[in-house]
Amino acid sequence: MLLAALAALMVAVLLDAATGPARLPLGAVARAVLGQLVDDSVQAIVWSIRLPVALMALAVGAALGLSGAIMQTILNNPLASSYTLGISAGAGFGASLVIVLGASLPVPEAYAIPLNAVLFSGLACAGVYLIGGARAATAEGLVLAGIALLFLFQALTSLLQMVASPESLQQVVFWLFGSLQKSTWSKLWIMAAVLGLSVPFLLRDVWALTALKLGDARAAALGVPVRALRLRAFVLISVLTGVAVAFVGTIGFVGLVAPHLARMAIGEDQRGFLPASALLGALLLSLASVASKTLSPGAILPIGIVTSLIGVPVFIWMVLRTRRSYW
């Protein structure tokens, strides 16, 4: 199954690198990707523009799938994801603050938006944890706090849009739609490093996360430090989502649906569930990236719109066709 998933990812990357405004033959793109001699212009388009985008789609998709899976596990709620619980909205508000008001940390302009997005995704995570855990960090309390923060950040972002200049407004709206087109190799390495750094945490806590599916009380009775585990998981979610959203804007659906598909395929033993959610998230966003460049000839649709337009009906179909109850 793992091999099939990796093969599907490779095909998706190749397709993604082969699609775009400039029509390139698939064979030439494949040769360029493999480092074989091809026309200079093909080489430049593939390596400077399309591969960073295609690989960023994988990395961001994996980060969103993984953070959604962790969130659904620690909150024991199938509706949980960075998008539905306000973490992405927090990041969006942070980015909008820079775009509209120029309010940011004293850093070079190019880093101001991503850094503020990461900062506010962290603040949103902390808010969910502190408000939801004010009495006891139960899953229900955290979900309710997340929903409240989602509405708060959406309202604040709308307020910023109201006072924004037409140019800023356009930039905010485009950013909120999500786009992979500003991906670069340096951003890609940062995203990949964050994903890589999350692995030791997950290896350490994989059984504890599985135990959490039995409920807080049962997990605690098995010796799992539930509060500390949730806190560690929230920090990880905040970093994964923050960095992903910082580079490509808000992308819904992937973090919600990839874990559902993984759950249907292999269950909730977190040893398989987490990597499968990451792989499926990567695959979904990669395919969405291909679709964003082919649905409307000559134009590139914002990736966030594509993920929702294609993904939601597919998701509903999958939920309806399955006879088992997984959540």
Next chain:
Amino acid sequence: MTIEINALQVRYGARTVLHGLTLSLRPGRVLGVVGPNGSGKSTLVKALAGQLLYAGTVQFDGSALRPKSVGYMPQDVQAPAALTVLDVALLGRIGRLRLKVSAQDLDAVQQVLQQLGVADLAGRYLGELSGGQRQLVFLAQALVSEPKVLLLDEPISALDIRHQLEVLHVVQATTLARGLCTLMVLHDLNAAARFADEVAILHEGRLLACGLPEQVLTAAYVAQAFGVEAEALRCQDGTGVLVPRRPSVPV
């Protein structure tokens, strides 16, 4: 390796649920805890399992009872739909599990699943099982942890009569073979009479009686605790049986 429970008191807010219980659990013996609804049976088990704060002391072999020593099967367990029976049972050994489950852990779990008659369900999701089957899986989880103390909160409440007998036999035999201190909450007084070495009756958070089943499960105590008139009979093999007749005075 005795458990000494001394003056155990548990409060939920302003309400005191357990009023200073003093009990002992001895190795290789099953203590059956019975009592009407709301008498504090589950609270007692939760306190011993480290799930509730309490006043008083619980000493195991002279020092505080640690959760690691306890195999606990709660009364109500969330049953995640997409975890398999094997996953759930394995979690009983969570402290020693690595990413790749060792053959030793797998063997231990499969042996217990076999013992409880659910080995053929190992690959099934918990969400697909009946309530009774789930109960067996969580009993397996408690047993695979290789505990020194076994706390079972109504382990047979959802089981048919055949499975009830099988489970009670497994609990009795495992307790004896491993020298466990076992506390088992039961609603069925006759099951307690037959499978517990000692019985404690709780009533309104207090210990009404504790001792050998034939000394404790008497018509007088049953009337006092449950408000039920019962007749104590003796079978040919010498075991006592309580036959409830009708509610007597309100409890």
